[in-house]
């Protein structure tokens with residue numbers, strides 16, 4: 001029979017890939033806890049309305065990337081393409097809109113029907129953080145500082161740059177929107193077909209276009225700065241001051257718009273030049289209208305998400321496989337003692353693996369292959385005396401030791 005293949009755009013995480021992935025998640029989880037963020041897990045699928053209501057009909061995600069299906073009961077469901085909408089839905093469903101602030105960390109798979117390439121998959125994984133409740137720019141700065149701290153803890157601070165922009169409030173944006181429509185309408189013929197179609201409906205989307213033709217026009221398009229209301233401007237000033245206070249360096253980039261419609265005011269991306277076209281590793285912004293879109297009260301919030309695959313690719317050093325102690329019985333009579341040693345070591349917190357097959361040479365080869373630092377070799381006669389041979393596989397040295405001293409000896413030597 002023909003061997004089955006993984007679905008296009010999905011990947012198996014095995015060995016080093018899985019270790020890199022887990023290291024990113026564990027590091028982020030640890031730093032998020034330092035900032036007082038609690039981890040939430042929301043379902044991987046939601047009613048389609050959770051996403052279609054909030055992300056915007058003309059966003060790439062809603063218009064062409066969602067995995068939507070009708071289930072056996074006739075409900076119209078979607079595999080989550082991002083994490084924020086589900087967190088806001090959960091905030092409302094669980095009656096937490098009156099217990100603010102909520103500081104949420106999450107990690108898990110997301111699904112988008114995109115053209116697979118390096119750093120872009122159909123099932124990918126994100127870590128993310130949402131700070132729901134405060135509207136002060138210091139909260140934006142704190143959420144961004146958390147992202148910067150995680151990148152730093154991963155050793156990626158030097159490889160990424162924070163680019164920052166404001167999208168203003170609704171009033172600023174509608175003035176800017178009118179200016180953009182005016183600008184692009186005069187140059188309609190030079191726009192990509194897709195952008196011509198979105199010109200009237202959502203001209204901001206053109207700024208996020210990946211088409212080179214569009215990008216050439218975008219370079220001279222009107223900037224939001226000229227259209228900011230007084231309040232929007234004061235938040236923008238406050239944000240930059242607060243980021244200085246947190247010691248987070250940034251570069252202003254007036255071209256940043258986010259791919260989803262729910263953002264206002266703060267928008268930011270940590271970018272790298274080491275991943276080609278897929279250079280954005282962590283991105284987010286303020287989304288003051290999203291909780292209300294889910295049927296909750298008007299609730300300010302700021303958050304971000306980062307692609308775990310992209311972060312994993314940037315890690316300089318793959319986390320090493322943990323080393324184990326190999327337990328090698330010689331002869332049937334040593335089997336029972338070997339199992340006893342194995343379980344005693346594991347209960348003492350020492351990773352230990354049983355070697356089942358082959359002669360001593362084969363078993364030592366296998367011990368080296370799994371990266372064992374030590375082997376405990378148990379002969380029948382020795383086991384009866386309560387002793388074993390402890391072999392240091394790095395040094396090649398060997399000594400007889402009392403079995404009951406093994407946990408203490410290996411606990412300190414095997415770290």
Ligand code: ATP
Nearest residue numbers: 114119120121124259280281282283305306307310
């Ligand atoms: P892009 O412009 O690269 O398509 P986006 O604006 O669609 O990104 P967001 O929705 O902001 O991305 O998601 C946040 C992060 O999640 C991205 O910066 C990226 O690191 C990661 N990401 C998004 N889509 C994918 C994907 N298909 N495969 C892998 N990672 C992804």
Ligand code: MG
Nearest residue numbers: 060061114259
């Ligand atoms: Mg995208």
